[in-house]
Amino acid sequence: MCLRTPQEPGALCYTTMKLKEAIEEFKNWREFKVKASTVKGYDRELRTFCLFLRNPEIENIMFKDVMEYLNGKYELGWNENTFLPITMSLKKFFDFAQLQGWASFNPKLIPVPKQKYTMPRIITEDNYQKLLSIIPRNNDPRHIRNLAFITMLWDTGARNGEIVSLNTDNLDTGYCRAIVRTEKSQGRRPFRELFWTESTNENLKHWLEKREYLKRTITFREPNALFISICGSIHDTQGRRLQIKGVGEFLRRYSNRAGIPYQNAHSFRHHKGHELAGKGANNSTISSILGHSSLQSSMVYTNMFGKELEELYHKYCGY
Structure with missing residues (x-):
């Protein structure tokens, strides 16, 4: 496991970093906080986001890129309840990026929808x-x-x-x-x-x-x-x-x-x-x-x- 010393909150980071590398650092950090299955779920969602953006430098990612990604999924007919884990993964990641001085926008802008109630499937x-x-x-x-x-x-x-x-x-x-x-x-x-x-x-x-x-x-x-x-x-x-x-x-x-x-x-x-x-x-x-x-x-x-x-x-x- 490879760790880097976190930047002070609000400090500027002038070293460019690819999104894929930033996701890996986030993954290493989260492994100390939550269980492995949660880390795996976040990692899966973030890698899909990385693929969509074609692995840019993290400092160049704007809020409009996040919304374009979410709107694209919505237009393709993704189930509404699938947006909760997606948006939570993105928010947690960009919270971490902001603490590191990488994020170029406020992660609080990322909309996290409420879970829509559905009738549970019950075996008879x-x-x-x-x-x-x-x-x-x-x-x-x-x-x-x-x-x-x-x-x-x-x-x-x-x-x-x-x-x-x-x-x-x-x-x-x-x-x-x-x-x-x-x-x-x-x-x-x-x-x-x-x-x-x-x-x-x-x-x-x-x-x-x-x-x-x-x-x-x-x-x-x-x-x-x-x-x-x-x-x-x-x-x-x-x-x-x-x-x-x-x-x-x-x-x-x-x-x-x-x-x-x-x-x-x-x-x-x-x-x-x-x-x-x-x-x-x-x-x-x-x-x-x-x-x-x-x-x-x-x-x-x-x-x-x-x-x-x-x-x-x-x-x-x-x-």
Whole structure:
């Protein structure tokens, strides 16, 4: 990791620097402040911006260049909610550039839109059963692993990244529970417990047995990882920890085979939150089980829609 001594705020910097190099310095700096996935997301957005501007000298970038970039995406029909991470990446980067004395405009000018509310995608009980029904019950380790993973998603409501981060020593199959590091905890609850049913526990035990057998033929790059990649010859992922995108791939494949809309991992999380709210759990309970960073994140699950709202209307209005 290469670091340069930051300039004093407001100091002038007469050394020219290409945007690509400035992005790299920003990346190195951010690695000390936030988690790796956040740094990776910022880096991806900034490199796209760099490609758009054809890697100019950072001192020559004007506010109008930023707006031209954002307006271009808008004209191409990019989803409104995708602008939040884009603008936040740009703002954080130019805040850093201003502290270094590189920026030629005030980063506060960069507009950061509010997140537009959209109805969450929630997997239904019917679609969940259809998904399970098309998973072959054979000796293929991929299907054994995937069945355990999917039933864990359903029972725990945990984030995709939280489940792939589990190690074998985090599990207590005797009591159907595990300890997981909570994503987005912001220091409030860095760890929490996950719980699951006996049927999911049996799926997990089956996978653990198969996992032990695989050690004879596969070199485990991350020996403690609970879920590992099995067929990864193309990208050299075999034996490594299963990745979030790998989960998305097998969920998409199973959804297509089941003839249902794509059920992503987060739709399981939304189902669990909605289920808890429907059974009377308050925001604090939902927040603790799902590992939300704030109670506000749990409030969406207390909102009733469609048939549920109609039934409540008739119940309380009497007609």
